[in-house]
Every structure is written in C-alpha cells, then in structure tokens.
Amino acid sequence: MKHLLSFLILIAALSVQAQDTLTVVQYNLLNYGNITGFCSASVNSVDAKDNYLIRITDYLEPDIFSVNEMGKSVEFHDRILNNVFNRDGLTRYARISVPNIANSEIVNMIYYNTDKVRFHSLAVAQSVTRDIDVVKFYYNSSSLSQGDTVFLHCIVAHLKAGEGSSNVLARTTMVLNTMNFLQSGYQPGNFLVMGDFNLYSPTEGAFIALTQAYAPTWVFNDPADRVGEWHSNSSFSDVHTQSTHTTGGCAASGGMDDRFDFILASTAVMEGTHCMKYVPGTYMALGQDGNHYNKALTDAPALSLENELVQALYSNSDHLPVVMKLEVDESMAVPESTAIESLHVVNPADDQVKMMCRLVRQSVLDVKLYNMMGALVTTHRFDVPSGSSVLSLSVGQLPQGIYLISLTEENGHKLTRKVFVK
Numbered sequence: 001m002k003h004l005l006s007f008l009i010l011i012a013a014l015s016v017q018a019q020d021t022l023t024v025v026q027y028n029l030l031n032y033g034n035i036t037g038f039c040s041a042s043v044n045s046v047d048a049k050d051n052y053l054i055r056i057t058d059y060l061e062p063d064i065f066s067v068n069e070m071g072k073s074v075e076f077h078d079r080i081l082n083n084v085f086n087r088d089g090l091t092r093y094a095r096i097s098v099p100n101i102a103n104s105e106i107v108n109m110i111y112y113n114t115d116k117v118r119f120h121s122l123a124v125a126q127s128v129t130r131d132i133d134v135v136k137f138y139y140n141s142s143s144l145s146q147g148d149t150v151f152l153h154c155i156v157a158h159l160k161a162g163e164g165s166s167n168v169l170a171r172t173t174m175v176l177n178t179m180n181f182l183q184s185g186y187q188p189g190n191f192l193v194m195g196d197f198n199l200y201s202p203t204e205g206a207f208i209a210l211t212q213a214y215a216p217t218w219v220f221n222d223p224a225d226r227v228g229e230w231h232s233n234s235s236f237s238d239v240h241t242q243s244t245h246t247t248g249g250c251a252a253s254g255g256m257d258d259r260f261d262f263i264l265a266s267t268a269v270m271e272g273t274h275c276m277k278y279v280p281g282t283y284m285a286l287g288q289d290g291n292h293y294n295k296a297l298t299d300a301p302a303l304s305l306e307n308e309l310v311q312a313l314y315s316n317s318d319h320l321p322v323v324m325k326l327e328v329d330e331s332m333a334v335p336e337s338t339a340i341e342s343l344h345v346v347n348p349a350d351d352q353v354k355m356m357c358r359l360v361r362q363s364v365l366d367v368k369l370y371n372m373m374g375a376l377v378t379t380h381r382f383d384v385p386s387g388s389s390v391l392s393l394s395v396g397q398l399p400q401g402i403y404l405i406s407l408t409e410e411n412g413h414k415l416t417r418k419v420f421v422k
Helices: 002-018 047-059 074-085 165-185 205-212 266-269 307-315
Strands: 019-032 064-071 094-095 106-113 119-125 133-139 149-157 191-196 262-268 274-278 321-330 338-345 351-358 364-373 376-384 385-392 401-408 414-420
Touching: 002 019, 019 047, 019 149, 019 262, 047 307, 064 074, 064 149, 074 106, 074 274, 106 133, 106 149, 106 385, 119 149, 119 165, 119 262, 133 165, 133 266, 149 165, 165 205, 165 338, 191 266, 205 351, 262 266, 262 321, 266 274, 338 401, 338 414, 351 364, 351 401, 351 414, 376 385
Parallel strands: 019 064, 149 191
Antiparallel strands: 019 321, 064 106, 094 106, 119 133, 133 149, 191 262, 274 321, 338 351, 351 385, 364 376, 364 401, 401 414
C-alpha cells in the first residue's frame, strides 16, 4: 500500500508538471502613439497610457498580449516593451515585428512572455484597409531540446470601422481574404483569431465567414458562447466591450453597448485535440460586470475591482481588454512532423503552376499532378531548402481544366490543392 501511494503521488506530480496555462489578452489601445484631429498627444499622452497599461498588465499577467491601434512607428512598439513589460530589470517579454504592407497609420502588435512561448514565424493574410497578421508561436516546452512542443497561431485583425453597407462589405472582404489564405496554406490546428472586429451583428458576412462559411475544416468558435444581436441590446451587456465613455472626444461616446472585441478559437482549441485547450469559464472582458449598459465604466454601480484599475481601464481606451486562458498539455506534445509550414498555389495557371511554400526545414517533395479522372498527368521531385521558395511545374501542354496537385514529404505527410489550368 505504501509503495502504491508513493507511485500515485509521483504520477500526480508528473501530471501537474505536464500542465501549464497561458493567459491571452486582446486589447484596442485607442491610438497609442497615433495623433489624429480628435485625439491629440496632450489628450492621449503615451506617458499616461504607459502607466495605465502597467496597472492593467500587472493585474492580468498576460503571456500573449495582442493589440490594435498601435502607432506605426517602431519607437512606440519598443516603448511598450521597455516601459510596460520589461521594466525593473525584467527581460522575459519580446514583441513581433509587423511589415505593415497596407502602410496604415495604426498597426497590430503582439507582446509575449518568452518564458512561456517563443516566436516562430509571421505572415500577412491580407492588406486591404489594414494588414491581418498571422503569427505562429511555439510553447517553450521543457522537452524542447528533443523537438517536442505545441504550436499556436494568433491571427490579429482590426476590421474596418463604421456602420453602412460599404463598411460591412469591407469587413467581409478582409475576413474572406484571410479565410482563403488560411484554407490554401495551412492545416487546421490551434488557431485564435482576435482583434477589434467592429461588428454590429452576427449576421454580417465577416462573422459568418469566421464561424460558419468554411465548416467543417475552418470554424472559429465564440468561447463566451454569446452569439446574438449584441449591438445596443442590454441582454448582451455582459459581453459588451465598447465604449467605456459616455461623452466623446478621443474616446467614442455612448457608453457600453457594443461587442467589438473578440478572441475566437478554432475547434481544436475548444476541444483540446492538439495539446492546447480553452479553459472553460475564463473568457471575459476585464471591467465588464453586465451592469453598465449605456453607462461609462466609472458610473455606478461600482465595479468589484480596485479603483486604480478601473480608472486605468477608463482612461486608457474606449475598449475593454478581452481575456481567455489556454491549458497546455505538455505531456502530449509531439515533434513537428511536417516540414511544410504554408503552401499557396497560384490560380489560375498558364504555362506553369507556381507553388509558393515555406518550409521549417529542408525536405524533398514529390509533386504529382492528377486530372479529375484520377489519372497521373505529370510528376517532379524538388529538393527544397528551409524558408520560402517558389516551385514551378510545367503544364503548358495540358488541356484546360481543373487538376489536383499532391505534395508528399519524405515522411509521407501529404498536402493536396486544386489548380485551374487555362
């Protein structure tokens, strides 16, 4: 019995060690470092905002902190890293670098705790209105030296603001571009799509594209399970994220009556099939108690948070940060078995099929082209280095039509894509 008890204690200890939790935060910073006609440096001082962010991040202790409305200058990107996260001798936080292909005055940014996660790669899914960034992280596993880890993609988006059909269409276009990018170049797994979506209704095309249109392969879920007509609807006051103010100026007016800010999770994250799982009940908008519909955050009734934190949330932005936790099952982590990180086939094809791919390591790829009757038309073997490459397959003699391309790695992992030959 004594030995059995010791064995059970050991197993329990190993189980605890194999579990870890990541805190993920999404936050619109309201023109941090970006001067506008209605939002001046004196009204929206970065010095003051840094102090507010210190209060907020000290409370939340984020491992992944994604933001919108960051000024495009690297000066401001580094400022938050050094003044907010890595202050008082800390060095564990890092940030991504964004390309800003759209050349927007405001960009996305992610800060992350390197004790928990490490940066792997970044891609831009689309650049209409603003870039939507796809950032791949890997969990900083104790088994990392053996190649064992868990991967997470964070898709950060700031969709076009405003009501009216043109703005609704712009949001839909941005999301459709992103979903097509994911479907053509990635395998489903641990994905979060996060940001200020500026959505007024779940019937908008952008939300449908995220949550329904690409079923069953690419579906993003609402961890709060609060999908409905949330705009100006007190029944959804518990998930409203904007506005913390009732009077205008730099901040939007009107009080808390919109759900603009989201973290949506892939089915793999919701079900935990890829060693990472949403922790039920942890999704929230910090500062939202459900009792401030059409009110400012500082209005009665008082929140059950420290007054300094409430003041920081109120003064820093007209949005509330959205928070969720992920449980990582390190014991189930496996080596990254696939060399192909992303693959995009250019459609339509003329004389050659162009395949843009990114490999995490060198690999030999067997590429086969089949017609729609299943007959092998042509084949070619490529020795592809790590990094980004463009592969070309000659199809100039083929009749017009739809074909299937199959890429097989040395380990047998296979990807299939469609291509239209003109």
